[in-house]
Amino acid sequence: MTATRESIPARIEEKAIKAKKAAKRLRLTTEKEKNEALFTLAEHLVTNMQYILDENEKDIEAGRSKGYDAAYIDRLSLNEDRVLDFAKGLKDVASLEDPVGETLSSWTLDNGLKAEKVRVPLGVIGMIYEARPNVTVDAAGLALKSGNAVVLKGGSSAIHSNKAIVSCMHDALAETAIPQDAVQFIESTDRSATKELFKMKEHIDVLIPRGGGSLIQEVVENATVPVLETGVGNCHLYIDKDADTKKALSIMINAKTDRPAVCNALETLLVHEQWLQENSAALITALQDHGIQVHGDEKALRHIPGAKPADESDWRNEYLSLDIAVKVVHGVEEACDHIETYGTKHSEAIITENPETAETFLNTVDAAALYHNASTRFTDGGALGFGAEIGISTQKLHARGPMGLKELTTCKFIMKGNGHIR
Amino acid sequence: MTATRESIPARIEEKAIKAKKAAKRLRLTTEKEKNEALFTLAEHLVTNMQYILDENEKDIEAGRSKGYDAAYIDRLSLNEDRVLDFAKGLKDVASLEDPVGETLSSWTLDNGLKAEKVRVPLGVIGMIYEARPNVTVDAAGLALKSGNAVVLKGGSSAIHSNKAIVSCMHDALAETAIPQDAVQFIESTDRSATKELFKMKEHIDVLIPRGGGSLIQEVVENATVPVLETGVGNCHLYIDKDADTKKALSIMINAKTDRPAVCNALETLLVHEQWLQENSAALITALQDHGIQVHGDEKALRHIPGAKPADESDWRNEYLSLDIAVKVVHGVEEACDHIETYGTKHSEAIITENPETAETFLNTVDAAALYHNASTRFTDGGALGFGAEIGISTQKLHARGPMGLKELTTCKFIMKGNGHIR
Structure with missing residues (x-):
């Protein structure tokens, strides 16, 4: 009956449910509201740079004590320039065209029923990734601009950095029209936490794994949530x-x-x-x-x-x-x-x-x-001129090659009649 | 060392590999070749109508002896009109615009590299379905027109009908530019045969389950091959x-x-x-x-x-x-x-x-x-004017709503340079 022993699965499901509720509100936000939110996120990351760098230092120390190699430590490491790049990246995403609401096609049936196919957000994106803390910022920025909520599950080696970044983003969102719950972060570094996300088909619309081949394989083999496979390039x-x-x-x-x-x-x-x-x-x-x-x-x-x-x-x-x-x-x-x-x-x-x-x-x-x-x-x-990408799809369904804002959307058909029956 | 004890998985994989090889050849077939093949398929089904109806009778008798209800027997039953409808359906698909080769976008990068995004076939489609034998014809027709090979796994109750239809289609393909191997049929009525298809990521590009909720759930929960979910409508x-x-x-x-x-x-x-x-x-x-x-x-x-x-x-x-x-x-x-x-x-x-x-x-x-x-x-x-459909997608990735020829394609980026490096 106490909350102290609440299980990891229950806590993760709670976050996914919050993300789904936020996604419902995000469907109705305007481009202006989303862009303002991205600028506010950018400002907060810069204002809190020292906090982020201090927390990042904890990850770097932990990584060194675990004997990670120099390349790994480099991927993990933040500095002033990298945090400024986060902010620039968010502003760049704000400058990209909003894909949501685009009319993909429209036509009138012989019986007069008016049909339209419009672009809408996917809903909730589950992002599972490894060491680089920049994915935390990039994924949140691309998800919000395309009207999606995001559940972030970063690697355990960047846990302090990611928590600090998400904390700044939550503070920032409180000042905007975007619900704070639109960005969820799984703090548990337990591998079972990742597995929980695999099965949350009711709350999560797509999983995007970014990292090494073994991470991607694990997601593909175990997820019932649809997966956008990224990355392995032979x-x-x-x-x-x-x-x-x-x-x-x-x-x-x-x-x-x-x-x-x-x-x-x-x-x-x-x-x-x-x-x-x-x-x-x-x-x-x-x-x-x-x-x-x-x-x-x-x-x-x-x-x-x-x-x-x-x-x-x-x-x-x-x-x-x-x-x-x-x-x-x-x-x-x-x-x-x-x-x-x-x-x-x-x-x-x-x-x-x-x-x-x-x-x-x-x-x-x-x-x-x-x-x-x-x-x-x-x-x-x-390089191809699409702007920021959330990954490079190597599968054939939904998206192929670099995935940008459009690839984080789906469509719906809207039919307007006047008592039309079949 | 003998072939007599060859396992079900090995035989199914062999079929999937044949389909994959056929898919490679299908990429290069022309619209004219595909349309001629669809007309030849239609002719053969009509010419062999009596054979198909005789085989269908075996399924109906088996269904009756198992005590299937009238609605189920009706879904299983063929007659002259239904076979004529198969032929008409194939000709209708031939009359639809070929989606393959369409330029989806094209642009030139600042450095002069020419980029083009073109529509291409998915490759190999795995179709898992239940009683209705018409799916055998519809799926083959839509797959071939969109340049794909297809691996068909129908329900055991329609096994004789499906085998007869596929046998006619194979005879027909032998007279066309389309490889016979482009249509594969899993004869095993063992449920484990279906499960084999779930994991053949190397050979099959997408699985499309069509049938009741429990069939669809089984595919979604167990497949590592990407799935296009169809159908449940509350x-x-x-x-x-x-x-x-x-x-x-x-x-x-x-x-x-x-x-x-x-x-x-x-x-x-x-x-x-x-x-x-x-x-x-x-x-x-x-x-x-x-x-x-x-x-x-x-x-x-x-x-x-x-x-x-x-x-x-x-x-x-x-x-x-x-x-x-x-x-x-x-x-x-x-x-x-x-x-x-x-x-x-x-x-x-x-x-x-x-x-x-x-x-x-x-x-x-x-x-x-x-x-x-x-x-x-x-x-x-x-009803929406898209022509034949292979199912109605209720998921958000790749396709939403009725899936026609375009939904059986993907894209690729083609970049033409003159020694361009990055």
């Missing part, structure tokens, strides 16, 4: 026999080395045998100059000194490092077949000056983004 | 105090009695207290004239003679019969709250002459289709 570059050597090498180096740890980075090079025979010296120099370690098939090993033999896992996994798998192929069909088998439907590129070969590749390969003579690194909401 | 009609009595009664009767067993039929009447007081005599007459059994809340019981008391299950479940739940409310807000709690986000209607009240209802209620002064029976691909 991206390929096919260098055709008709490739321009300069383009091929500069795109290969850019896609592999610009940011090796991101999902649109290159992982496997498929190279036409003839091109390789003619250009192996230039390729070897480029790889060596950039410290790239090759894992090659038999033929690649013959051409590339220092290459290690590749096995099945080299074709299948993301390195997210300066390693690259290299397979020698005999044409665009073989390249497409390899991608069909091993690709994760993220970003795939072909380098060729032959337009027919390019068309075959672009029509055959099944992925979110396909590139002809360009780097896979462009698969990104910002 | 639809409400709210009669406001400012309702036109004639419209209210005729729409109520139409929505309840036109086809009580379908998902867009009316299940719960929410009636404004004032309207009820003024119109109870007319309402009672209308209900009695149509043999409608009322399950009412306390206030409704006072006004409607012969009504049974309603409990929680009356608000929550679909009757799919001439029963109706009736709750007396005090305004549009209370009506919206009730729908928020008990609705299944299918079709919801308001009857009022007050435009403001109508706007409140249309903006507040979260459902696929909302009606002002019209019957919920219009939520149907044919």
